[in-house]
Amino acid sequence: MAEPDVEVLTVGHSTLSYESFVALLRRASITAIADVRTVPYSRHSAHFNKETLCEELRLDGIAYAFLGDELGGRPKDARLFCDGVADYEKMAATSEFARGLDRVIEGTKKYHIAMMCSEHDPLDCHRCLLVGRALHEKGIIVRHILSNGLISDHSKIEARLIQMSKSSAADLFETPENRLAAAYRSRARKVAFSQRQTPDQRKDITRRNSIGNG
Structure with a gap:
């Protein structure tokens, strides 16, 4: 179990401006971002593309690390899907996922970390339903920055x-x-990455990612 004062936050960038995003980080005293997007790019907000974001955060004195390979929500292994939907329980049992958690926990010794993905609501995102849950079960204090x-x-x-x-x-x-x-x-089955998204699923993802500061 982790020490009782070990804390990790999460945040979703949604369609926030970079300035609004950094303001959220400042308010929460965040000193490092752990990017848990499998694909670290934004179709609608280029300032959240990996290279651009890393440089902008560096200029603002905030560290950046990409952990999408270990903690991303879109597995590459076909065995980690169930009926075409990413299976968070199977993903949480992999050695890669365990290494990702270890990287986050080790990082808390030096930084106040926020794990970042794109969705506005934590309950729409694997940063909460998969990674946050696993850290919480390890005794880490997990809190979620809302927009x-x-x-x-x-x-x-x-x-x-x-x-x-x-x-x-x-x-x-x-x-x-x-x-x-x-x-x-049940929630994961609704929001996890699907290899064959229906039109309604695509509309729901578009809706979730288009929510701003609500």
Whole structure:
């Protein structure tokens, strides 16, 4: 288990301006970004492209590291998909993922880290449903920077996840741990990368990524 004061934050860049994004980081006292996007580029906001972002953050005194190979949400191994959808539980069990977590935890010895992906809402993103969950289960304090400037503890995000899940009456007799695991699994199936996205899935992804400072 981690030391009780070890903390990692997450943030989604969405369609924020670079200035607004950095303001969020400053407010949370972030000194390093761990980029967990598999593809570290933005179709609509070029200032979040890997090379541009790395240089801009450097000029602002914020370190940058790309961890998309270890902690990204789009696996390259076909065995890490279930019915064409990225399987977060299988991904969390890989040695590459474990190495990525170790890099983040080691980095906290020197930096106050925010893991960055693109989605506005943590519950739409693997940074929360996969990586944040794994760190939380290791005893790391995980908090999520929201684009309105508020910061939410991971436990509060999990409570919202439970409320969002449509549990049957039988689920009420499950243990809290099993209900939470089922809620994670259900949400991941809805938002994880799919090899064959339906038109509705593509529209939902476009909607999520177009939300600004709401």
